[in-house]
Amino acid sequence: MIGAELLSGTSLLVGWLIYLPVLAWALLRSPWVELFSDTRRQHLLFGTVFALFLLWLMRRDFDTGVSYHFIGMTVVTLLLDWPLAIVGGLVAQIGLALLGRQDWVALGVNGSLLILLPVLVTECCALLVERAQPRNPFVYIFCSGFFAAALAALLCLLATLGLLWVDGVFAMPEWLEDFVGYLWLIIFPEAFINGMLVSALV
Numbered sequence: 198m199i200g201a202e203l204l205s206g207t208s209l210l211v212g213w214l215i216y217l218p219v220l221a222w223a224l225l226r227s228p229w230v231e232l233f234s235d236t237r238r239q240h241l242l243f244g245t246v247f248a249l250f251l252l253w254l255m256r257r258d259f260d261t262g263v264s265y266h267f268i269g270m271t272v273v274t275l276l277l278d279w280p281l282a283i284v285g286g287l288v289a290q291i292g293l294a295l296l297g298r299q300d301w302v303a304l305g306v307n308g309s310l311l312i313l314l315p316v317l318v319t320e321c322c323a324l325l326v327e328r329a330q331p332r333n334p335f336v337y338i339f340c341s342g343f344f345a346a347a348l349a350a351l352l353c354l355l356a357t358l359g360l361l362w363v364d365g366v367f368a369m370p371e372w373l374e375d376f377v378g379y380l381w382l383i384i385f386p387e388a389f390i391n392g393m394l395v396s397a398l399v
Contacts, residue, residue, distance in 0.1 A: 198253075198307050199357060200262030201300035205364045212306030219313055223283035232281075242281060245273055250289040254298065263361075265383070268353060270315035271346040271391040275323065276398070279316050286312035310356055315349035322348070334399055342395030347388035354383060 201209065232238050249269055256266030274282040290308060293299040299307065322345035326337050 198256070198264040198266065198299060198311065199303060199361070200264075201303040203262045203361060203364070203366050204303060204306060205366060208360060208364055209302055209306060212303070212309050214305075216305040216308040216313065220283060220287060220308070223280040226280040227284055228281075242277060242285060245276055246285040246288050249273055249285060250292045253289055253293055254296075256298075263357075267387055267390060268311055268315050268346075268350060269391065270312060271319045271342060271349055272394045272398070274316050274319040275341060275395060279320050282316050283312055286316075306360070310353055310360075314353055314356060315346075318349040318352060319345045338392060338396050338399055343388045343392030346391035347384045350384045350387040351380065354380065 204212075232242065252269045253266050256264050258264045270282060270286060273285060276282075277285060287308065290299060290304055290312070294301050294304065319341070323341045326340045329336075331337065
């Protein structure tokens with residue numbers, strides 16, 4: 198998660214221009230009739246959003262204005278489908294902002310990086326698995342859960358670093374080439390948590 202002070206006005210604007218149309222599309226595509234008529238789906242949505250909110254609360258805040266936390270959007274997308282996953286991510290974001298743990302101005306950028314990008318990766322992986330129709334459930338667990346979460350974490354990290362580098366406000370460390378070794382410390386736990394939850398749910 199990125200603080201607003203590390204982003205230029207252009208990046209904040211572009212973040213909102215990406216986030217708001219997709220969010221509006223997700224709101225239009227969400228199954229509101231089924232949701233309001235089925236209490237089980239309501240409990241699933243509220244419980245998932247609450248779990249996502251707690252997961253995002255468990256984070257490491259650095260003095261530079263950058264925060265690290267697990268994403269968890271892969272299992273949320275597989276549980277709720279992409280429209281409700283995006284809406285649920287927004288509700289969790291608003292909860293963090295109300296607690297002062299996220300900047301309101303940076304909701305667009307953080308939502309694009311930490312919600313839209315993981316949801317897109319998960320949906321693509323799930324569609325590929327569905328098209329292949331594997332007979333082994335472990336293929337679904339690995340490709341849609343473990344691999345999708347790992348790829349989403351990698352792309353989120355690279356996109357965040359790229360955005361900070363383009364803005365030039367954030368002072369990049371001199372040992373950036375050594376940073377590649379630390380990628381596994383971020384990618385593998387994200388993949389393990391999502392893969393474990395998908396395995397349990399399956």
